[in-house]
Amino acid sequence: MDVKNNLTEGPILQSVLAIALPIILANFLHTAYQLTDTFWVGRLGTSAIAAVSVSFPLIFLIVSLGGGLSVAGTILVAQYKGRNEQKSVDYIAGQTFLIVITVSAVMSCIGYFLAPHLMTLMGAEKDVFVDAVSYMKISFAGMIFMFSFMVFQSLMRGVGDVKVPLYIITGSVLLNLLVDPLFIFGYGFIPGLGVSGAAVATIITQGIGAVIGISMLLSGKRRIHIHPGDLKPDFPLIKKMFFLGIPASVEQSTVAFGMNLLIFLVAGFGTLALAAYGIGHRILGFVIIPTLGLSMATSALVGQNMGAGKIERAERIVKFTSLASFLILTGLGVAIFFLAPKISAVFIPGETETIRVSALFIRIMALTFGFIGIQKVLSGAFIGSGNTLVSMALSIISLWILRFPMAYLLSHRTGLKETGIWISFPVTNILAAAVAAAWFARGTWKRKRITGEIKLVAEATNEVIIEEGVNT
Secondary structure, eight states: TTTTTTTTTTTTHHHHHHHHHHHHHHHHHHHHHHHHHHHGGGOHHHHHHHHHHHHHHHHHHHHHOOOOHHHHHHHHHHHHTTTTTTHHHHOOOOHHHHHEEEEEEHHHHHHHHHHHHHHHTOOOOOHHHHHHHHHHHHHHHHHHHHHHHHHHHHHHHHOOOOOOHHHHHHHHHHHHHHHHHHHHHHHHTBBBOHHHHHHHHHHHHHHHHHHHHHHHHHHHHHSOOOGGGSSOOHHHHHHHHHHHHHHHHHHHHHHHHHHHHHHHHHHOOHHHHHHHHHHHHHHHHTTTTTHHHHHHHHHHHHHHHHHTHHHHHHHHHHHHHHHHHHHHHHHHHHHHHHHHHHHHHHSSSSOOOHHHHHHHHHHHHHHHHHHHHHHHHHHHHHHHHHHHHHHHHHHHHIIIIHHHHHHHHHHSTTTTTTTHHHHHHHHHHHHHHHHHHHHHHHOOOGGHHHHTHHHHHHHHEEEEETTTOOOO
């Protein structure tokens, strides 16, 4: 059977590539989206960049809290797709959409009205405060578009359709490249809105993408068809989906919060250390894009194969993607190890001491990038099987139990200073991968049956849909 229609059969390599490559490309495009905003806003000066920079962690934190809920939809849609139960796929998609949009509306209102207070809490200076608050308010006002497209991507990934979201993201990035300067600097009858213009441009481009995605879900032209009856709240099912998705939300938000705390720890050693950390962490962000794609692909593939009862194939997929992720990131790590000074110089040309310190940080962690690949892929496998609590636990162990305490002890209780923080990265990379591998080897993830837990709810709903005469 064609891999495009069924990810539970055929060569594993073909299935993995069919899902992972478009996701990896989409992740790179998301990064390009952010870089475009930074590029144009940077033309307004340092305070403008600072306004966006101080706003982003808070926006990301809110998105992390709500975005994890779409994970429940991805898992259930994937497993029902594996069982060839299209009516259940459509119904779960409708309920997922209902949940995420409702949550986004609530968070949008809360964020909009709390924006000034959040900026005060963050300690934004006077020359940054006004722009930062305006940027945040506009971003929160349009958050429903961001969440709408997010849930569209998640649902499409669950049924194995990752190319259409990629096409839409590509169009959004290209449109954003044109619209950003238009609203930031103004042209003709369009006034220049400065920093706020970047937020307006984002809402417009994400809004267009969201409308296209929602239209596809409602039209049934792709592999999901949401009917009006699918949008009627099913509170028992919603409760189960919340319990399934909340761990993912907690995982994402604790990572965002934890990384902010790590920045405070680094900042204690001065501007040089902070600059070096910023460069190294940016490099790390680019490096893990391939493994995030493999992790998401693994989640979708494991979900569909477990839904189809093909546990052994799911296990083979995880072992294959873990090895592939380890080898890819190790290769990148070796190359980056030797190129570290040159890479650092791209970000800060002429700053000899900063280049030296940042290159040291990059080299210290580079050779263990492969272990990050193992951890991320195994986390994706746990999510795909419905073990979202395990994935959350692994994330907390990695950051809060291993990395942050070790970084503090090595930097404050030894003479290593900021180098102690750098050393905490490779050590925890290895330890976290070992914990994840040991947990996976126990095999308890194989016994998780999410579709079985909500089977009666889905079947009863399908009967109602049939009785109401809704065509599928």
